[in-house]
Amino acid sequence: MRLLERSFYQRETVEVAHDLLGKIVVRQYYHHLLAGRIVETEAYTIDDEASHSHRGQTHANRAMFGPVGHAYIYFIYGNHYCLNAVARNQNHEAGGVLIRALEPINGIEFMKQFRGITDIHNLTNGPGKLAQALHITKALYGIDLTQKGELYIVDGQTIPEKDICAAPRIGISKATDVLWRFYICDNPFVSRKS
């Protein structure tokens, strides 16, 4: 499995969100490798009212203004971390792709332990859930996802266009018209149906 190159992330954010489906998130946790296939994503651009980057750079969102291919991680609702891959083309100042759901591939027993449950379909089918299952916290903020390390993304199968669904993003109140949520249709690990 090859690492995704920096150039992969240096394209339109929405395109990268679409193309990240089928790619593999790898978490090296001490000597263990936890991995999952991306089955659901959402794009957030700087022009987008729903994006954390829309009101300009702050200390918390600085990663989204930094080099593409790095991780933007945020904490929400008092409990949950969420993982984004920084992605944008050269015309834009900021942008990110929220990783919303994974299909567990490797290290499933550790994921169960980190999540405190045994149901495999409830392990990584949500952005906060997958962060907990892979032990992703702010300690990994800004990490380069194009280099082997504690967290990175490698190539996987290409998903046929007919198997990709687009829908409005979840949990936002602004810019609900655009279909910037992508998921693999009929995949049982997607956070929810549309």
Add this chain to the structure above:
DNA sequence: CACCCGATTATCT
């Protein structure tokens, strides 16, 4: 320093 809110989840009914 007080206030408000949120790219969610678990746990009810």
Add this chain to the structure above:
DNA sequence: GATAATCGGGTGT
């Protein structure tokens, strides 16, 4: 399907 839990960050005083 409804709602409580929970707390860091942004904003304004």
